Amino acid sequence: MNTAFNGRLAILGMGYIGLPTAVVLATRGVEVIGVDINPRIVEAVSRGEVPFVEPDLAIAVSGAVAMGRLKATSETPEADAYIIAVPTPFNGDHTADLSYVQAAAEQIAPRLRQGNIVVLESTSPPGTTARIAEWIGALRPDLKMPHDGEPNADVFIAHCPERVLPGRIMIEMITNDRVVGGLTRRCAERAASIYRVFAQGEILLTDAASAEMAKLVENAYRDVNIAFANELSMISEALHIDVWEVIKLANRHPRVNILTPGPGVGGHCIPVDPWFIISAAPHISPLIRAARNVNDSIPHHIADQVAAKAQRFRSPTIACLGLTYKANVDDIRESPAIEVVQLIAKALPEVDILVCDPFVDTVPKTLADLANVKLEGVHQAVDRADIVVLLVEHEPFKAIRHTRLGGKVAYDTRGVWR
């Protein structure tokens, strides 16, 4: 059955994933209701506005709202299908915090009717989709749930992980291949009908746990590769070798592809998802754990290097360029750049730290208590600084001329000023 979904669809979570998904479905004719517990987000989407920066999303949201195809609300409505795109952070012990997913499942439960589809898009540990069936089943004993491979279930529950790259979400959401893992084969087939509405990539059907694990493995793979690059960076620094040159040369081998070093790993996914594998199999995942530890140690290493350079000056001013977790987006979640600034500011409380980021217009909460940290325009910051630390390769930073950096100590963690 290769038909595309054609009904009413509710998406729980109007964030970086839920809102673009809502828009690509709405602009292709699906009636979409976006649900969020944050009233500020509901109001913004209802006005046709986007509460964060993502290229091409704003125009698509205002169009979908104007057409009457996308509405936003804080109440979970009745629908034919539900997509859950709520956060899945980790707890203090690095186990997954599934409380948002459980809350979303429990919001859907009273509305659910026979034949409905529920898709979990949030990145989740293996077994979470099956737990959704259990949570809903506990509230709706009248409905036959598809766990334990029940072929004649009343509702269809599946996992479809999201692998878009922030900054390219509106392109990749359409073009990427999609993995759809069902609690049963029928669940996968029914869930796939939603993605057939807009996906140009291939839709790969599997079981729910394999889909959950595949997403985690993708990000653990990248984390391990980045940790390798970061470890090479520290080794090369100690040996006075240019790591960028080494990686460029090594990558000319036809089967080598080392990623680029940086100030650590940030964002919502790569620093979080590998822990879901580690906590599922703690005694047999030493490599994935070591990679996490290497990447988490990098902000400390960079802050130590900057503090050592600061010893050369009597009363230095330090400019830190970039606060987001990656280039050309406004997302500061789990940003290693912010951690570097925090560590430098605490290590050197007498030193002025000027931070600048073209995508961030207020001092982030985590830096607000640090009296020696001030937000500044990029040129003013660079001109006033003795030490310039490049933390994020935003386009405007790449354009800074070498003459502007003349006579200053430049510490480039991204290799763009080489």
Ligand SMILES: NC(=O)c1ccc[n+]([C@@H]2O[C@H](COP(=O)([O-])OP(=O)(O)OC[C@H]3O[C@@H](n4cnc5c(N)ncnc54)[C@H](O)[C@@H]3O)[C@@H](O)[C@H]2O)c1
């Ligand atoms: N951002 C990415 O690039 C990316 C990529 C792939 C996968 N993911 C995964 O997708 C999921 C969502 O991530 P995101 O970046 O969109 O998060 P986000 O924080 O941007 O958005 C989540 C939204 O869910 C809302 N929410 C929380 N509980 C809710 C509930 N019970 N009902 C309705 N709304 C609720 C929040 O208010 C928030 O607006 C996470 O599991 C994440 O790991 C994210």
